[in-house]
Each structure stands twice: as C-alpha cells, then as structure tokens.
Amino acid sequence: MRLEKASYKAIKYACLKFHYAKSVPVNVFGYSVFNKKNEWCGIILYGTGANNNIAKTYNLNQGEVIELVRVALNGKQDITSKCLGISLRLIKKDLPLCRKIVSYADIDQGHKGTIYKATNWVFEKRVLENKKDGSFIINNRRTHSKTISDKLKKYKLPRNIENIKKVYNTNDVESYTTKGKIKYTYNLK
DSSP states (O other): OEEEEOOHHHHHHHHHHHSTTOOOOSSEEEEEEEOTTOOEEEEEEEEOOSOTTTTGGGTOOTTSEEEEEEEEEOSOSSOHHHHHHHHHHHHHHHOTTOOEEEEEEEGGGTOOOHHHHHTTOEEEEEESTTEEEEEEEETTEEEOHHHHHHHHHHTTOOSSHHHHHHHHTOSOEEEEEEOOEEEEEEEOO
16 A cells, blocks of 8 residues: 555545545645545545634644645545554655644544544544534535535625525425534644
8 A cells, every 4th residue: 555645636526536525625735635546535634623723722823734635535445544653754754844744533423433542542522513514404404504605705795594495496495403523632742
C-alpha cells in the first residue's frame, strides 16, 4: 500500500463518490491511497475544518491545528486504519508546523471512532449530542446547514423554515436533531 499527494481531481471525485456527505471541503490537503495491486482507492483529506478558531481551544496558532475532514475510500484498500496511520506520518513531514489534528466520528452515520482508536488518537469528548445542528430533513433527506445557508444567500433570503420551504419548493421540511459526534485528537509533536 502507498499514499501520495492527491490532486484536486482525485479529491473531488472521492468526496463526491465515496463519502456520505457528498461534498468537497475547502482549504484541503490530502493523500491518494493505492492498494497492493496499485489500484487507486480514494483519499484521506485534511483541512482547516469548519471552526475558524480551532487552534484557540489548544492555545495554539491557526495552522498548528488541522482537521481530518474526509476519509473517502472505495473499499478496495487494505486496512483503513493502516492508510490513516501512513497519512499521519506523511503529515508530519509535509506540514511541519502542524502540532495537532482534530477529527470527529459522526454518530448519525453509525461511526464509533474505530479507526481513531486503532491509530492511537485521544478521545476528547462527545459534542452536539441530542441538539439541533442547523440541518434539516427536506423531502426525507438530511441537508447540511451550510448547504441550506448557501442556497438562501443565493436568493438573499433570511434563514427560517418558511424560506427553506420556499427555496426547496416543498412543505416536507423539519429541523434535524443530531445524535452528536465523538471528538478525537492526535498530537504530532
């Protein structure tokens, strides 16, 4: 198995085809994963994440903390935790100023943090447990808060349920309550 720096084309394809979120995060740096047969299996992707103040929590500077934002693989890889472990060693070389990585296991997706446990990440806490996270169920499909906000901005509409119904052309809209996420950290220094 080997990893190499991923092209934007590879990142986009893997995020849209292999990851449940079906979206490509911004400000990212990632690795393409190849199995023993040299078949491309997808990407492991790091980025700045959604929280612009992520470093402050750890008394570090922006850029010293990054987030593992996607593990988007097609299932042909050998062992996912081994792929992640290799990417962590590469990050140390490729981003020498980075001191900590944060990631979240999404309980709504049935994730328990198995790959984090297998690669020696530290459990930090559960977050957003049983809270409305800003996303909605629209026509029986969960739609992320940012996707909704972007669509409302396009029409210059304030965020409320009536406007969401209007731009999605449906009355089948309800606020979503998340089961939460499990936050893990990995120290690089």
